[in-house]
Amino acid sequence: SAVISQKPSRDICQRGTSLTIQCQVDSQxxxxxxxxxxxxxxxxxxxxxxxxxxxxxxxxxxxxxxPISRPNLTFxxxxxxxxxxxxxxxxxxxxxxxQGTSSPLHFGNGTRLTxx
Amino acid sequence: xxxxxxxxxxLSVPEGxxxxxxxxxxxxxxxxxxxxxxxxxxxxxxxxxxxxxxxEQTSGRLNASLDKSSGRSTxxxxxxxxxxxxxxxxxxxxxxxxxxxxxxSLTVIP
Numbered sequence: 084s085a086v087i088s089q090k091p092s093r094d095i096c097q098r099g100t101s102l103t104i105q106c107q108v109d110s111q112x113x114x115x116x117x118x119x120x121x122x123x124x125x126x127x128x129x130x131x132x133x134x135x136x137x138x139x140x141x142x143x144x145x146x147x148x149x150p151i152s153r154p155n156l157t158f159x160x161x162x163x164x165x166x167x168x169x170x171x172x173x174x175x176x177x178x179x180x181x182q183g184t185s186s187p188l189h190f191g192n193g194t195r196l197t198x199x
Numbered sequence: 200x201x202x203x204x205x206x207x208x209x210l211s212v213p214e215g216x217x218x219x220x221x222x223x224x225x226x227x228x229x230x231x232x233x234x235x236x237x238x239x240x241x242x243x244x245x246x247x248x249x250x251x252x253x254x255e256q257t258s259g260r261l262n263a264s265l266d267k268s269s270g271r272s273t274x275x276x277x278x279x280x281x282x283x284x285x286x287x288x289x290x291x292x293x294x295x296x297x298x299x300x301x302x303x304s305l306t307v308i309p
Contacts, residue, residue, distance in 0.1 A: 087242075184295075185231060189245060
């Protein structure tokens, strides 16, 4: 498995500002994902963070709003830009450990964002 | 697109009962299915991973089964405890993505 450290664990931000979330993994992983979990909802994939290239975004999510960096195989950041109250959610970093399609998914503890 | 549904959405049982959580998915072409537990405001903890070639996996009081052809999985929890209270999510992997169910919120009453 992998130990995933996500920071901050929670934050309260004003609308119009931005929040950058960091995700650090204790081993090199190929696949790293960012999810959003809105209140009372299940998880929605925002994007796949690709090392050395632009992230792959899901329908409904754009780079201008959710810029992602992945400088190496152990670290990634997600920025939520131009915050509005609708962005209040838990944001989760996850990784698939191991090679191939049999590898399980592991999560960090998440970042609870509240936008006022 | 894969759709994953979990029934029931919420479940409340007295301590000591055995219970079953259900997960169904629309496309049987998956590599694996994973069950997670989520405590309020926290991340997800992996409970069990079933590969597409497997029928079930067991860990302690937990047993997960997979019937890929019918698009179903169950999570059986034996002798439930108050500490089992959490939301349980299943996720299927048809490729490099993972699709999550809607979750079952479990409350075990002491």
